[in-house]
Amino acid sequence: MTGSALVQVAQRVQDLERAAAFYSALISSPPVAAFNPPGLVFFDLAGVRLLLDREAPSALLYLRVDDLESAVARVGDLEILSTAHRIFTHDTNTLGPIGQEEWQSFIRDPEGNTVGLVEFRDRKL
Structure with missing residues (x-):
């Protein structure tokens, strides 16, 4: 074994079909x-x-997307907890790609879970 790696994250759902359609x-x-x-x-x-999983506890997921606005549009009518906003700019590669701005938006999935969406954008000069 070469070290630890994240294998799986579980998210609580009540309506499996509805949740699968949302995440798809x-x-x-x-x-x-x-x-x-x-x-x-x-x-x-x-x-x-x-x-x-119906038996899992709720988790706060942060999912990387190519475009925040398009990701929100794809899932239709949902509760937006915070619109797209810049969190910070990565000056090193420690937490994200160097020179990229990290933007986030938070939504509520149909099961009541909060989901963070993350997009890396070119730095505006």
Whole structure:
């Protein structure tokens, strides 16, 4: 083993079908597996599994998207907790790509969970 790596994150859902449709639209990708019963849906997020599970606790997910406004538009009518805003500019590669601005927006999924959306943008000079 070469070290630790995140393998899976679970998110609480009540309506599995509704949640699967929401996350499919948000990440522009269908589930990779579903098992019902017991009520599990899996997505692949660049090698990390996102598990939608009726028995999981709620998690605060931060999902990287190419375009914040387009991601919000893809999922339609939902509660926007905060519109797109710049968080900071990365001066090193420690937490993000150097020279990029990190923008975030927060929405509420149909299951009541808060989801953070993250976009890296070229720095405005």
